[in-house]
Amino acid sequence: MTWTRRAGELAVGLLPIVLLLGLWQGLVFLKYAPPTLLPGPVTVFSRFFSLLGDPQFLQHGATTSFRLFSGFALAVAVGVGLGILAVGNRVVAAILRPLIRVLAPVPKIALYPAFILTLGFDHSSKIALVFVDAVFPILLATYQGALSVEPKLVWSARAAGVSQTRALFTIVLMAALPSILTGCRIGLVIACIVVFLSEMINSTDGLGYLLVRAARNFQTVDMFVPIISISILGLILNAAFNALRARLLVGYPEDN
Amino acid sequence: MKRIADIPGFPPLMACIGLLVFWDLVARYLAISGLPPAWDALKEVPVILADPEQLLNILSSIRRMVIGFFAALVFAIPVGLLMGRSRAVAAFFNPLLMTIYPVPKAALMPIIMLWLGVGDVSKILVIFLGVSLPVIYHSYQGARAVEQKMLWSAAAMGMGAPARLLRIVLPAALPEIMVGCRTGLVLALITMVTSEMIARQSGVGNILFNSLDLAQYGLVYATILIIGVMGFVLDVLFEKLREAVAGWAQPVHQIAVGSA
Amino acid sequence: MADSNPVIDIESLSKTFGTRRGTSHLAIADISLKVGDGEFVSILGPSGCGKSTLLYIVGGFEAPSTGAVLVDGKPVAGPGPDRGPVFQEFALFPWKTVLGNVMYGLLEQGVDRGQATDRARELLAMVHLSAYGNFYPKELSGGMKQRVAIARTLAYRPKILLMDEPFGALDAHTRTRLQNDLLDIWERDRKTVMFVTHSVEEAVFLSDRVAVMTRSPGRIKEIIPIDLPRPRKRAELLVNRRYQDYVVEIERLMELPPEEAQAS
Numbered sequence: 001m002t003w004t005r006r007a008g009e010l011a012v013g014l015l016p017i018v019l020l021l022g023l024w025q026g027l028v029f030l031k032y033a034p035p036t037l038l039p040g041p042v043t044v045f046s047r048f049f050s051l052l053g054d055p056q057f058l059q060h061g062a063t064t065s066f067r068l069f070s071g072f073a074l075a076v077a078v079g080v081g082l083g084i085l086a087v088g089n090r091v092v093a094a095i096l097r098p099l100i101r102v103l104a105p106v107p108k109i110a111l112y113p114a115f116i117l118t119l120g121f122d123h124s125s126k127i128a129l130v131f132v133d134a135v136f137p138i139l140l141a142t143y144q145g146a147l148s149v150e151p152k153l154v155w156s157a158r159a160a161g162v163s164q165t166r167a168l169f170t171i172v173l174m175a176a177l178p179s180i181l182t183g184c185r186i187g188l189v190i191a192c193i194v195v196f197l198s199e200m201i202n203s204t205d206g207l208g209y210l211l212v213r214a215a216r217n218f219q220t221v222d223m224f225v226p227i228i229s230i231s232i233l234g235l236i237l238n239a240a241f242n243a244l245r246a247r248l249l250v251g252y253p254e255d256n
Numbered sequence: 257m258k259r260i261a262d263i264p265g266f267p268p269l270m271a272c273i274g275l276l277v278f279w280d281l282v283a284r285y286l287a288i289s290g291l292p293p294a295w296d297a298l299k300e301v302p303v304i305l306a307d308p309e310q311l312l313n314i315l316s317s318i319r320r321m322v323i324g325f326f327a328a329l330v331f332a333i334p335v336g337l338l339m340g341r342s343r344a345v346a347a348f349f350n351p352l353l354m355t356i357y358p359v360p361k362a363a364l365m366p367i368i369m370l371w372l373g374v375g376d377v378s379k380i381l382v383i384f385l386g387v388s389l390p391v392i393y394h395s396y397q398g399a400r401a402v403e404q405k406m407l408w409s410a411a412a413m414g415m416g417a418p419a420r421l422l423r424i425v426l427p428a429a430l431p432e433i434m435v436g437c438r439t440g441l442v443l444a445l446i447t448m449v450t451s452e453m454i455a456r457q458s459g460v461g462n463i464l465f466n467s468l469d470l471a472q473y474g475l476v477y478a479t480i481l482i483i484g485v486m487g488f489v490l491d492v493l494f495e496k497l498r499e500a501v502a503g504w505a506q507p508v509h510q511i512a513v514g515s516a
Numbered sequence: 517m518a519d520s521n522p523v524i525d526i527e528s529l530s531k532t533f534g535t536r537r538g539t540s541h542l543a544i545a546d547i548s549l550k551v552g553d554g555e556f557v558s559i560l561g562p563s564g565c566g567k568s569t570l571l572y573i574v575g576g577f578e579a580p581s582t583g584a585v586l587v588d589g590k591p592v593a594g595p596g597p598d599r600g601p602v603f604q605e606f607a608l609f610p611w612k613t614v615l616g617n618v619m620y621g622l623l624e625q626g627v628d629r630g631q632a633t634d635r636a637r638e639l640l641a642m643v644h645l646s647a648y649g650n651f652y653p654k655e656l657s658g659g660m661k662q663r664v665a666i667a668r669t670l671a672y673r674p675k676i677l678l679m680d681e682p683f684g685a686l687d688a689h690t691r692t693r694l695q696n697d698l699l700d701i702w703e704r705d706r707k708t709v710m711f712v713t714h715s716v717e718e719a720v721f722l723s724d725r726v727a728v729m730t731r732s733p734g735r736i737k738e739i740i741p742i743d744l745p746r747p748r749k750r751a752e753l754l755v756n757r758r759y760q761d762y763v764v765e766i767e768r769l770m771e772l773p774p775e776e777a778q779a780s
Contacts, residue, residue: 012344013351020352037370098267102275105491107446109453110461110483113468113476117290152607155577156665158595160621160672174611193360200363201453201465208363215366223367227359234358251652252610 036220044224051225057210061229064195064206067123071130072191079135079187080173080180083142087149088168100140108133109197116202126198126206133194134187141183145176178252181245188241192234196226268488292473300478310463314482317448317459320376324383325444331384332391332440333433337425339392340399353392361386362450374457379448386447387440394436398429431502438494445487522550522586523676523708524574529583530733531569543569545733547583554706558719558726562770566734567712568680574710575601575678587676597625600674604681606661608653614640614664615649621672639667642701659690663697670701676708683718695721696750703747716770720744720762721753728769738769 021041027033028040035043051057086093111132115125149172157167173180199208207226214222280294304310339346361382368378402425410424426433452461460483467475526549532540544566551557559567572578574585576595585592587599608617615636622632640646643663653661662682669677682698683691695718702709713719719726726740742762744753753759 009343009347010351012347013349016348016352017355094267098271099275101268102271102488105442106484106487107442107449109446109450110464110480112453113464114291114480116468117473117476118288150605150607151577152601152603152605153609155572155575155595155601156603156607156609156668157620157624158577159575159597159599159601159669159674160624161597162624166624171609174609177611189358192358193363196360196363197450197454200366201450211363211366215370220367220370223370227363227367230363231356231359235355238358249611251612251654253654 036218039221039224043221044228047221048225048228060206060210061233064199064208064230065233067126067130067198067206068191068195070123071127071195072134072188074127074131075134075138075187075191076184078131079138079183080142083139083180084146084168084173084176086143087146087172088164096139096143100136100143104136104140108136109194112198112201121202121204126195126203129198130191130195134191137186137190138180138183141186142176142180145179145183146172148179149175178249181241181248185238185241185245188237189234192230192237196230290473292477294477296474297477297481300474301481304463304475304478304482313458313463314460316376317452317461318486320379320459321383321444321448324380324448325387325441327380328384328387328391328440328444329437332388332436333395333426336392336395336433336436337399337421337429339396340402340429341421341425346396349392353389357389362447362454365451365454369455374455379451379455379459382451383444383447386443390439390443391433391436394439395429395433398432398436399425401432402428431498434498434502438491438498441490441494442487445483445490449483521553523553523555523588524549524551524710525586525589526550526570526574527584527586529570529573529580529585531566531573531578532581542733545735547734547736549727549736549739551708551710554708556702556709556711556722556724558711558713558723559729560713560716560719560726560766560770561729561734562731563714565729565731567714567729570734571601571678571680571710571712575599577601597621597672598674599676599678600669600672602662602665602669602677602679602682604684606653606658606665606685608661608665608668610653612652613649614645614651614653614656617653617664618667618671620668625672635671636667639671640664642670643667643697657690658686659694662686662694666698666701674707676710679709679711681712681714684713691718692750698722699748716763716766720759720766721748721750726762726766728766740766740769 024038024041028035028038028043082092082096086096108129112125112129115128119125119128153175154167154171157171158164162170195206196208196211199206200212201208203209203212207230211223211226214220214226276294276298279291282288283291283293304314335349339349364385365378365382368381372378372381406424406428407420410420415423448459449461449464452459453465454461456462456465460479464476464479464483467473467479526547529547530545531543533543534540547570549557559570561567569578573580574587574592576592576599609620612620615633618636618639619629619632622635623629627635637646637649640649643666645660645663645667648656648660648664653664656664666682683694686694699722711719711722720742723742726742728737728740729735730737740762744756744759744762
């Protein structure tokens, strides 16, 4: 694809975003929408950027990030570990497969009240919810990726004197890495969304709580800011993850 | 020789029973506060389902979910197919979709409620938004993968562009579209429950937090069970439908995962 | 030589696979073969005759249904560094560089990094890839990939090379070059080689003995000693009458209708 064509497509792609923002601003500017119901994008974004210097707002952001990353890290550790183990061990696979079949399509958010009851209102219940929501895509991607690893890669390692277990957690893990990273990226975005929702439903701090607080006080501008914050956080994490993925997968064939 | 584990449905059934037994034992022997034994929760399930008011609540939840889901299909499948067959359309929509991908759709509930009130419209709109994205994405991927030569032969037979999209691209992309629908269906349920938990007006999500506030823990867990079963049953039913509609394609072993 | 003190002793080996329909499929039946020290033996047969399965069992990657494989008198219980495999699919680790692939076995066996690097560079020179140490496998052609795979296996000094149609995925020209290179390497340290192929010319050109297999189930039909002078030069052999006779004889053996046609 030529450079000009790429630039042209980018311009076409920006069009609907610009149009949408323009329509939004226009509605407000022409007084079709009262600012109490729909504040303009300029108002919302300038509010967002001014809050980036507000330590209290940043504290809420940090709380959300802490829950997000704790839950996600736990999900990666358990999801990847179990997924790899299930490929190496028939018993683990026999137990895990039906469990995944039953639990994967269940709306995990419904477990939130149970987590609140057993783990309390603080961090743990939110981290637990992020974990159960993010772990399934990671576990599934790991298991499916590891299942389709060329067995001769493992044989090559085994012939060099590497034990079955070591081959599983070095060769199979590395060979399944493209699939694992895809699962992790899906899990990361899900984690982002879920942590916010959990804070909206039941919390006294975090970005989600800020949205609910603003809604209670009918501060419309402040309702938009947390949503924009979490979405930008999601976009940044997604981009960062793609960059990391490109670095990790240097030697792998393109097609995946 | 057929082993017992090969009977379809047997392993998942065992998994369910295993989970319930595990829960029951943990609750009884570790005595965690806030975790009643599984049996106590199970006893509450018929109580909820026999209460006409609660049942109406649940049914109206399902009704909203179904409307939102099908509205999303009607909108998302054509958009996805057009994106897959036209570079310009894809270039137009892709950045927008990428930008709204990490937005928590259910979190828009308070704002949408501000505009459209607390009624059905708001909830259906949120479900519609949640379902649209994965369905567009998978329809797009499915349409993109349709072999060009198949379209050439159709064009050579004198088929016009709209007919090609309807009679060649749609069936060829159907297996992938079904994957999108399956994810979308799970997402519809998730978005429904989440939006009800946030709006706290009616529906299954509301029962959850009402009973939590009233400290009726058995009821909380019974509702969780009901929602869980709904998720699983919807997924199984959809898998059956997929087999009937697109069974000729490679079986998709993907299990639906998603989040609002 | 083969019978006196065999390095590989395959004793009435059979392998049955379960199929999805619940029936079982006999892949290889009652195979016995002894391979002597430093001997180059080819297993030749049509596709689906189970020749690769035989090799995998010797490698310890798959277990036999009945019978046993003894290597140096000890029964094979699993893979080990005394038997180095080379696969048609190359099976290089895509996340490691060429040098990293060749060093892999040594590092896993506890050789220190400096020594391993030296040894790996030596082997890369031997397979004419000195300049490619920092490349990733995906940047190499098929022939180069197979050279790396051979170097990776030779690095940990296996006593036996198990080669599973190693040149089957390569074009004719590359294939000939690698055959010559393999013979050069073999002449240097005379490892014991079991070489699986479906090419008659390849088997005759490389081997001391050729075991011809039939399919469904795979059995050894005949073992033909190849009495041609070494070191062998391809150009000389092609006009050698005895070479031509061997090729024709084995082609005939393989042409004969199978004892019974079976759906596999």
